[in-house]
Amino acid sequence: MRWLKQVYNWFELRLQLEGPVGDAVLHPVPRNTASWWYVFGSAAFTLLMLQVVTGILLAIVYVPSAANAWNNLQMLNHDLPLGWFLRGMHFWGSNFMVAVVLIHMAQVFLFGAYKFPRELTWIIGVFLLLMTLGMAFTGQVMRFDQDAYWGLGIGASIMSRVPLIGGPLVHLLLGGPIIAGATLSRFFALHVFVIPGILLLCVAVHVWMVLKLGINEWPMPGRPVRRSTYIAEYHKLSHQDGLPFFPGAFWKDLIFSGAVLAAVAVCAAVFGPYGPTGVPDPAIIQTVPKPDFYFLWLYAVLAYLPPSLETPFILTVPLLTIAALVALPFLAGEGEKSWHRRPVAVLLLATIAVSFAVFTHLGTYTPWSPLMDAWSSDTVPEKFLHQLSPLERQGAVVFQAKQCRNCHSLDHVGGERGPALDDVATRLTEDQLIRQVLQGGGNMPAYGKNLSPSETTALVKFLVTLHPPGQKPATNAAGPPTAALSPPAANR
Numbered sequence: 001m002r003w004l005k006q007v008y009n010w011f012e013l014r015l016q017l018e019g020p021v022g023d024a025v026l027h028p029v030p031r032n033t034a035s036w037w038y039v040f041g042s043a044a045f046t047l048l049m050l051q052v053v054t055g056i057l058l059a060i061v062y063v064p065s066a067a068n069a070w071n072n073l074q075m076l077n078h079d080l081p082l083g084w085f086l087r088g089m090h091f092w093g094s095n096f097m098v099a100v101v102l103i104h105m106a107q108v109f110l111f112g113a114y115k116f117p118r119e120l121t122w123i124i125g126v127f128l129l130l131m132t133l134g135m136a137f138t139g140q141v142m143r144f145d146q147d148a149y150w151g152l153g154i155g156a157s158i159m160s161r162v163p164l165i166g167g168p169l170v171h172l173l174l175g176g177p178i179i180a181g182a183t184l185s186r187f188f189a190l191h192v193f194v195i196p197g198i199l200l201l202c203v204a205v206h207v208w209m210v211l212k213l214g215i216n217e218w219p220m221p222g223r224p225v226r227r228s229t230y231i232a233e234y235h236k237l238s239h240q241d242g243l244p245f246f247p248g249a250f251w252k253d254l255i256f257s258g259a260v261l262a263a264v265a266v267c268a269a270v271f272g273p274y275g276p277t278g279v280p281d282p283a284i285i286q287t288v289p290k291p292d293f294y295f296l297w298l299y300a301v302l303a304y305l306p307p308s309l310e311t312p313f314i315l316t317v318p319l320l321t322i323a324a325l326v327a328l329p330f331l332a333g334e335g336e337k338s339w340h341r342r343p344v345a346v347l348l349l350a351t352i353a354v355s356f357a358v359f360t361h362l363g364t365y366t367p368w369s370p371l372m373d374a375w376s377s378d379t380v381p382e383k384f385l386h387q388l389s390p391l392e393r394q395g396a397v398v399f400q401a402k403q404c405r406n407c408h409s410l411d412h413v414g415g416e417r418g419p420a421l422d423d424v425a426t427r428l429t430e431d432q433l434i435r436q437v438l439q440g441g442g443n444m445p446a447y448g449k450n451l452s453p454s455e456t457t458a459l460v461k462f463l464v465t466l467h468p469p470g471q472k473p474a475t476n477a478a479g480p481p482t483a484a485l486s487p488p489a490a491n492r
Contacts, residue, residue, distance in 0.1 A: 024211050025250075028242035030234075032218035034249035037111075039256035040104035041210075045203060046257040047097035050264065051135075052196060054090040062142070064188035066181040066280075069144040073276045088268030094136050096264050098294045101132050109328075110349060112337030113216035115225045119329035121209045124202050126325045131199045133294060138191035140292055144184055145276035151291050152179055152187075153445050161311050177439045178446035179280075214238055215249075219337035226334060281450060296363030297356050304362075381411045388465060395462025398455045407444070410466075418444060425466045425473035432474075433460045 012018055061080065062072050076083035105125060108114060114122035137155065141148050156174060160166045175182025217237055243249075274292075291299055305313055339346050380396045388396070399405075405414035408421045428436065437456055440446035451459065467473050 025246040026244045028238045029215045029245050030217040030237050030242050033215045039253050040100055042253035043257045043260045044100045047093055050093045064184050066184055070276055070279055085268055087273035091273045092264045092267040098136055101129055110339050111219050114329040116227050116333045122329050123326055124206050128202050135195045138187045141187040143276045146278045149280035158314050221338040221340045224336050297359035300359040300363035391458055392461045395458035398459045421466050423467055425464050429474045430464050433463050
């Protein structure tokens with residue numbers, strides 16, 4: 001083994017890592033922190049490494065283009081040996097990572113580990129949670145199936161409601177006014193480069209602070225945190241009644257991380273990867289798309305909220321929640337850590353956990369729209385078809401065949417996600433209707449790639465007839481309305 005020692009000495013002379021690594025591995029920790037309660041942070045790091053490795057292997061095959069992404073995943077599922085298992089490991093690793101990070105945050109909050117002097121450690125942890133959710137959402141987009149398409153459309157709709165910068169942000173993320181190939185390329189860059197890079201940097205800082213400030217001691221009742229005395233008390237606790245991190249606490253981290261990886265492998269082998277579902281098509285509404293479990297609660301909340309409260313909820317609740325999490329260590333940086341002396345904290349955590357579980361369960365069967373029972377079998381009411389030209393009647397057929405009434409109502413029958421169309425011609429000019437159909441906007445997806453020019457022309461002609469009797473349709477003040485949509489214009 002002499003040559004191995006020589007190689008080791010050669011690298012050590014130049015890198016000089018033995019000292020810092022030895023200090024990190026052997027740093028003393030309070031004896032009572034060598035507990036199974038303190039294994040979630042290392043498990044989250046292990047799962048992050050799993051995501052990096054499996055993500056690199058997937059990126060070798062995956063092509064981030066609207067034309068090839070869906071086919072690439074089908075090839076991984078059915079053609080490449082163990083491609084389905086690789087996708088399953090990545091998918092279930094993502095689910096486990098979100099769950100473990102949430103449990104770790106709950107444990108840190110319950111144990112008061114955000115208090116002095118670990119305020120910045122907590123704040124970076126909050127940011128790591130947000131980045132983890134961001135990586136999970138962008139990963140769902142990578143499937144580029146029906147769920148991904150509609151999930152991204154809903155996400156873009158939520159972002160568009162931000163005052164002043166909402167529109168530019170949506171355009172920046174989507175790479176244009178519609179979800180297309182540029183959208184997938186940008187989300188691929190976010191998912192593979194930007195977010196993982198930020199995550200790894202923040203994890204490095206997070207671990208550095210844990211090493212320098214020490215692992216939070218077991219919260220004992222009657223031992224409150226005081227800024228003037230805590231550091232000396234912790235130093236005494238860790239050095240006089242402590243033990244080295246390796247092997248004292250490391251073996252539990254190793255066993256738990258191994259068990260988590262084994263659970264991910266079992267889920268991947270038994271349940272396989274998720275999706276992709278159908279090829280993305282905004283004209284198909286029956287898919288009833290649902291996000292992955294970590295966003296199901298939000299999906300259910302938005303479905304049950306009255307439309308008038310959606311925007312206030314979206315614009316205020318997330319910001320207030322993040323602000324409260326960041327401000328927590330500054331507002332409660334001293335005092336008791338033990339949950340036995342913090343009943344308000346225990347009640348708050350229990351309420352959040354129960355609410356999350358309830359809304360997640362509701363999200364498994366809650367429709368994405370409050371009312372979606374007007375399927376294509378529901379014919380257009382007869383009163384809207386009187387005295388229509390053949391072209392306008394053809395537009396009514398397109399309106400029914402493309403299931404527009406899943407989102408819009410006519411004569412008080414149909415979906416409620418979008419506005420009623422009984423008087424749409426009084427609100428939008430013919431040019432505006434054409435643009436809305438082709439490019440979408442708000443909650444409405446773009447149908448430019450799913451309607452032929454003749455279908456678009458007929459549909460808009462029918463929509464122009466939807467106005468109350470005796471009331472003229474809206475017109476463009478700058479000039480006469482467009483007479484018809486010619487095929488060249490539709491292709492522009």
